[in-house]
Every structure is written in C-alpha cells, then in structure tokens.
Amino acid sequence: MFPAEEELFDAIRYSTLAESGCIRGFLILEFSDLFNAPFGDALEVASAVEMIHSFSLIHDDLPALDNSLERRNQPACHVAFSESTAILAGDALLVLAYQLLSHYGSGIIQDASKYVLEMIVGQVHDLKQEKVISSSEINVMKTGALFALSCSCIGHLCNRANDDLDILRKFGYEFGRLFQAVDDITDDDAGDYPCKTLNKSLECCRKMINTSFMIQKKAILSELLDYVTESVLPPR
Template identity: 35%
Template sequence: MQDITQNIILALSNRADAVEARLDKLLPPVATAEGEVVEAMRYSALGGGKRLRPFLVMESAALFDVDPEQALQVAAALEMVHCYSLVHDDLPAMDDSDLRRGRTTVHKKWNDATAILAGDGLLTEAFAVLASAKSHPDAEIRLELIAELATAAGSAGMVGGQMIDLSPDRSKLDLAGITRLQALKTGALIRYACEAGAILGRAQKEERAALRLYAEDLGLAFQIIDDLLDHEATPEETGKPTGVDSDAGKATFVGQLGLEKARARAEALVASAKSRLDIFSGKAQLLREIATFVLERRS
C-alpha cells in the first residue's frame, strides 16, 4: 500500500505542477486598473490544492491517447471553475470561512466585492479557455466540453447542490437527500472531470459510461471522507476550518451513519469505483490508485 501511496502522490504532484504552470500562463498579471481583481483570481487559483479534478481529466484523457496539451488545457479550465466555487463558498453569505488551503480566504485578504468579482472572473475565463482551439481542434468537441461543464457547474449540478446546502431544510435531509445534495455539489464536477477525458478521446459509449460510474462512486466517497475529516482532522491538516457542518447542525453522512459505518460506506464505494475501470485493464492503474488516495487522505 505504501508503494501505491507514494506512486500516486508523485503523479498528483507532477500533474499539479503542470496545472499550476498552465494557470499562471492563462491568468497573467495585469498592470492596469482591473489588475486588482486579476491578482485576486491568481491568488485563489495558484499556489495550493491537490488538483484532483485536473488529475482526473488528464488521466481519463490518457486512456484514449489524447494529446496531453489538450487535456491540460481542459484540466486548467475545470480548475478555474472549482476555484471560483471555493471563493464564493467562503463568502460570509455562504460558509463565512477565514481559511482555505491553509491561507487567508479571498474575501478576507481583499473584501467581499473583490471576492465575488474574482469568482465571476474565473468562471467566465474557464469557458473562454475551453472555447480555444488549444482545447481541441474540432469545434464540435469544444462545444460538447463547454455544454457539459455548464451543466455540471449550474443549477443542475454544483450551483443546485449549493442551494440545497443553504436551504433551511438542510438539517432535515435523510441519507438519500444528503446523497443527492453531494452528487450535485461535489460530484458533478468530478463526473465532468472524468467524462471530459472521454469527450476529448471520442470514447465509445461503454467506455464513457464506465468513467461516469467510476466518477459517481469516487465523488460520493470523497464527500464521505470530507465529512469524516470534519470530525476527526485538525484545521492544520485540512487547511480549512473543521467541525463547520456539525456545528451548524447540518445533516451529514457521519451524522446519519456514524463514524464506522460512514467509513465502511466510503471503502465500499472506492472498491466499486475501481471495479468500474475493468474495461480499461491496466491502462487505468493511476485512476484506481487515486481512488485509494481519496480514501486515505487527511486533507
């Protein structure tokens, strides 16, 4: 298990470095008056995070021998959307967090207005990146990438999940309700990450379906581990405040299942996720290992 862990940590680090360099290139500093919001965008997008979603884009694309430069471009666009969501999620009107990825949140470092604009800027720029021929030479492929990301990030995906999360009825959700909430809020972008590689690679229907099912299992396991870390980890480990959901009285997987059953559920989901990749044989080894990493992570 240790060899697998070290292997995936190295792979994650290499992909994260590539994404960091691409984001730095896509979000250059600006010396004119609007440069302040660009600096806030850069602050939120650069210098931190596991880059799990970009990793999934690049590794799913590798299954189909996609040009790594195209996969990296799409991975960077997705990370912009993810970072926008974190900036807005931290705002006083949402989770009101002071810490993200071990650093001061954007609205605390600047102000609420700048944080809102920085998030808006990242979201909008992501679609410009996908629209570029650098993402794929075929305009139909680019259009599908754009349409699928819009769905994953919008009211039928992440934004819809966030709305449920903010609802007064959030504390009353049963297990099915929590599962649906997290499938939207967290799972939608993880599903997109895996399907983006399939879109880039013009995958067969069965291959794309396998990646989607893998992503659904992985996304749910990721959120269950998040709930466990909220109870068991320290802010120093996670890089953000802990105990937030439980203190707010929100229904969580841990609250519904308890610690032991929640962890057992995450383990079963990871085993299921790995089995979804059998269609790809040995080519999907890093995707299998990232599932183990998600289960064992402490941040």
C-alpha cells in the same frame, strides 16, 4: 492595466495558485494518457476544470454562503482582498474556464453547463437545509458533479463513444462520493454514515477500474484511491 484590474487578477492568481492537490485536473491528465489525447489540449481542459473548482470555492467561502475565513491553508479570497473582489474573481474564473473549454466543441460546453448548474443547485439545498433530499444526494451534486465533469471532459476531447462517456461520468460521481465521505469522516461530520458511503463507493470505483477500459490505468487509479483514503483507512 488599471489598478482595479490588477487587483482582480491578483485575486484570481491568489486563489488558483494556492496549495492544492488538483485531483480533478490529475484525473483528466491520466485519462488523456489512456486515450492518447494531445497533452496540450488535456492540460488546457484540466486548467479550465480547476478554474471552475476555484470559482466554486471562492463563492462558497463568501459571508453570504459558508462564511469561511480560510481556504487552502491561507486566508479566503474575500478576507485577503474584499468581498466584492472575491465575487468578481469567481465570476471571471468561470467565464475564463468556459472560454478555454469552447475550443473543444459543444459536447464539453453542454456537460460543463449541466454539472456546474448541478453543483450550484447542490449548494442551494445545502444552505436551505430543508431535508427535501438526502445529504448524500447533496454531496453528489456539490462534489460528484465536478468530478463527473472532469472525467467526461476527456471523453469528449477524445471523441469517445457514448457508452465510454457514461462509464467515465459514473466513475466521476462515485469518486466524488468517496472524496466527500473522506472529508466528512475527517471532519467527524455525520456519525457512521460517511463510513458506509466510503466503503460502497470505494468498492464501486475499484470494480469499475477492473471491469472497463480503465483497467489499463489500474495501477495509477488504485494509487489515487489509496491516496484519497489513506487518512481514514489502513494501508492495503
């Protein structure tokens, strides 16, 4: 391997192996257990989704976008390496993720394309700040889309019916709203609006857990909701 290639893969490892909750991958593995999916396949799909997430973070942190200097308690990729290396590391992660997902059929690839594009368009709206769509809609596009992908991937992997896929996608979107609302409240970003979103999405997620096939995973999914919201809500 040439030195330039070593730097590229060092940047990829630096970003993907940094401290992270890997919540998107966790959701995939939990739903794979619910549907009795082969663990190795689920782990590969979970890894691909986490790679897509890392790609988005590397690019979001770039000077041309959010210009963030730190990510996951360490210098951002473009700070630790270089802007050009960070761009290429993000590109490579997206390609590698699609390479992994391609093992599992066209349905996963179609959903990945749909939700990754939605995430990118959400970032465009966030940067432009033209107020043509609400901040809530932008958050759904930027954060909810990748959670929807996480949940739909396992449905495709297990050949679930379209109705089940729709439930999984909806849960992913609502979980994404919840996740973003917690982040906004922690950052004191937007007054009382995130609190209203959080309570509504939390209620919706709990209802879906209790009234669908997800009830079989009620305990662990409820614990996950509590874990995500523990910094902003009192213990139940």
